[in-house]
Amino acid sequence: MEIGLVSSRRRRNSGRKLCFCGLEANITQAWTDKNPGRRFYGCPRYKELNGCKFFSWFDEEDVRDEIREETRVIEQLKETIAELRSNLENTIVRKFEEFFV
Incomplete structure (x- = not known):
């Protein structure tokens, strides 16, 4: 070490x-x-x-490019998470309505 x-x-x-x-x-x-x-x-x-x-x-310039790429990937992942969260909430509401309506 x-x-x-x-x-x-x-x-x-x-x-x-x-x-x-x-x-x-x-x-x-x-x-x-x-x-x-x-x-x-x-x-x-x-x-x-x-x-x-x-x-x-x-x-080096490539470090900056790597940070930009990582930032882009993070933004895409945030969008995916938001979409999945919305789908899950919609599914829960639909199941709740099916069960209680």
Whole structure:
């Protein structure tokens, strides 16, 4: 287990980027409609007047595409669940009416 942690740290540190200020860039996650869950590097002082506005994508484009596909599948499953729930409710009402009417 410890070997995995060490190699994971090495991979993370080997990909570190410096902003134009010379500081280690922060990794932030975007939650916009266009880039849901996509991570990017940014200057740690971007909100300050002396920040350099450095920006670079952290993850690959295919990760974003994978998130979009998963979101699409989730929406389809939600629709299926709603349809099944409606069918079940209709069946229950029909059986109730048959039994008591």
